[in-house]
Amino acid sequence: MAEARRPYDIDSLTDVAFRLFAERGFDATSMDEIAKLAGITKASIYHHVPGKEALLRHGLERALGALFAVLDEPATRGGAPAARVEAIVTRVATVTMRMLPEVSVLFRVRGNSKTERDAMARRRAFDSAVAELVRAAQRNGEMRKDIDAALLTRLAFGMSNSVAEWYRPSGSIPAEQIARAIRGLLFEGAARV
Amino acid sequence: MAEARRPYDIDSLTDVAFRLFAERGFDATSMDEIAKLAGITKASIYHHVPGKEALLRHGLERALGALFAVLDEPATRGGAPAARVEAIVTRVATVTMRMLPEVSVLFRVRGNSKTERDAMARRRAFDSAVAELVRAAQRNGEMRKDIDAALLTRLAFGMSNSVAEWYRPSGSIPAEQIARAIRGLLFEGAARV
Numbered sequence: 240m241a242e243a244r245r246p247y248d249i250d251s252l253t254d255v256a257f258r259l260f261a262e263r264g265f266d267a268t269s270m271d272e273i274a275k276l277a278g279i280t281k282a283s284i285y286h287h288v289p290g291k292e293a294l295l296r297h298g299l300e301r302a303l304g305a306l307f308a309v310l311d312e313p314a315t316r317g318g319a320p321a322a323r324v325e326a327i328v329t330r331v332a333t334v335t336m337r338m339l340p341e342v343s344v345l346f347r348v349r350g351n352s353k354t355e356r357d358a359m360a361r362r363r364a365f366d367s368a369v370a371e372l373v374r375a376a377q378r379n380g381e382m383r384k385d386i387d388a389a390l391l392t393r394l395a396f397g398m399s400n401s402v403a404e405w406y407r408p409s410g411s412i413p414a415e416q417i418a419r420a421i422r423g424l425l426f427e428g429a430a431r432v
Numbered sequence: 433m434a435e436a437r438r439p440y441d442i443d444s445l446t447d448v449a450f451r452l453f454a455e456r457g458f459d460a461t462s463m464d465e466i467a468k469l470a471g472i473t474k475a476s477i478y479h480h481v482p483g484k485e486a487l488l489r490h491g492l493e494r495a496l497g498a499l500f501a502v503l504d505e506p507a508t509r510g511g512a513p514a515a516r517v518e519a520i521v522t523r524v525a526t527v528t529m530r531m532l533p534e535v536s537v538l539f540r541v542r543g544n545s546k547t548e549r550d551a552m553a554r555r556r557a558f559d560s561a562v563a564e565l566v567r568a569a570q571r572n573g574e575m576r577k578d579i580d581a582a583l584l585t586r587l588a589f590g591m592s593n594s595v596a597e598w599y600r601p602s603g604s605i606p607a608e609q610i611a612r613a614i615r616g617l618l619f620e621g622a623a624r625v
Contacts, residue, residue: 263544266459321623347540351456382622386613390605393598394591394617401590412583420579424587428621429575430514 247287249297252277256294257340265295265344266351292354299348299358302341305334306365320372321381321426324395327369329422332399336406336414343403366392395425440480442490445470449487450533458488458537459544485547492541492551495534498527499558513565514574514619517588520562522615525592529599529607536596559585588618 255277259268270291274281288294309315314326335342345362348355370392376382382391399421406417448470452461463484467474481487502508507519528535538555541548563585569575575584592614599610 263542264457264459266457267542267544324622349456349460351460380624383616383620383624386616386622387605390610390613391617391622394594394614395622397594397597398587398591401587401594404590405586412580417583420583421587423576423579424584424621425617426621426623427576428617428619429517429579429584429588430619431573431576 247277247279247283249288249293252284252288253294253297253301254340256291257298257344260295260298260344261340264347265291292352295344295352296354296357298341299345299354302338302345303358303361303365305338305342306331307361309334310365310368319381320376320379324369324372324376324382325422325426327372328395328399328425329418331396332402332418332421333414335400335403336408336417339403339406339408342400346400346403366396369396398425440470440472440476442481442486445477445481446487446490446494447533449484450491450537453488453491453537454533457540458484485545488537488545489547489550491534492538492547495531495538496551496554496558498531498535499524500554502527503558503561512574513569513572517562517565517569517575518615518619520565521588521592521618522611524589525595525611525614526607528593528596529601529610532596532599532601535593539593539596559589562589591618 252273256268256273259272259276268291270284271281273291273294274284277284288297309327309330312326312330315323315330317323345358348358350356350359366389370389373382373392373395374388377384377388386394402417402421406414408414445466449461449466452465452469461484463477464474466484466487467477470477481490502520502523505519505523508516508523510516538551541551543549543552559582563582566575566585567581570577570581579587595610595614599607601607
């Protein structure tokens with residue numbers, strides 16, 4: 240089934256490719272299938288992009304750009320460290336749900352190519368920046384100290400990133416409510432409050 | 433590099449295959465590579481298993497068997513619902529770290545084949561059983577009621593399952609300490625306690 244026609248460029252072809260990458264995985268998707276879903280011949284798709292890897296890189300850069308942009312928002316840039324961590328985790332969950340195909344593919348890259356390894360390195364840099372904030376919040380007495388900051392950060396994003404596995408825009412629970420649930424669970428816990 | 437020689441059977445070949453599936457993904461792994469790592473010719477591997485899909489099914493069944501076995505342990509079978517949920521989440525994290533290749537592949541299946549779809553259906557059944565317990569704990573007043581039980585369960589396993597993405601037995605934090613951190617974060621939260 241062809242997409243609604245748009246000018247073919249790397250952006251529109253990345254949109255199409257990531258629907259397939261997110262659904263069945265990068266390795267299980269062929270350029271043939273991307274061309275078919277875009278409503279373009281396989282020969283002409285190569286006029287617009289050098290190959291599947293370039294589409295992957297372009298979409299992963301979108302996801303990483305959106306994640307790093309979270310660190311530059313007013314609520315995440317200033318204030319007490321714990322409040323900044325709360326804002327970051329909540330915003331990352333929201334970005335994940337808004338850019339579902341790109342972010343869910345990012346979360347699944349295994350390092351099979353230079354593109355994937357570069358993306359993993361940038362994700363690690365992002366996590367390190369947040370772990371540094373968690374450490375500051377622990378020193379301040381705002382967050383529990385009995386869990387290593389890097390471990391706490393990984394587990395927090397583990398929960399938040401997991402929405403990529405099941406969230407659908409058409410689902411019964413709105414994205415803001417899911418993001419609020421993540422923040423509540425992470426900071427207050429599941430026991431009766 | 434060949435594995436230490438063991439009799440070739442579906443169990444030992446599944447061990448080898450899942451090291452590759454976990455590292456680079458099922459679709460990116462060929463029977464050639466599995467044969468090579470097992471130290472066996474590609475022709476002879478087919479004397480032992482019908483194909484890659486059979487290896488996948490065998491390993492996924494191991495992972496699902498281990499997860500469902502958690503629901504039959506004394507600490508998860510009886511007692512107050514919230515304590516049972518705590519015990520299940522902690523034990524699932526421990527099983528994940530102990531059966532890392534099988535469980536991490538299970539967590540990444542996308543439904544690309546009947547084998548994958550069957551595994552996803554069993555995971556959903558597992559999650560439903562736990563969500564039922566969460567609901568009971570909410571009714572009892574043991575767990576917070578402002579988050580939908582199915583959502584809370586998904587987010588809890590989102591955190592717990594995420595260890596499959598980064599845990600290494602050689603890492604600096606022991607598995608029991610990670611499992612304790614998951615339980616602490618989920619039930620008490622990250623704010624100062």
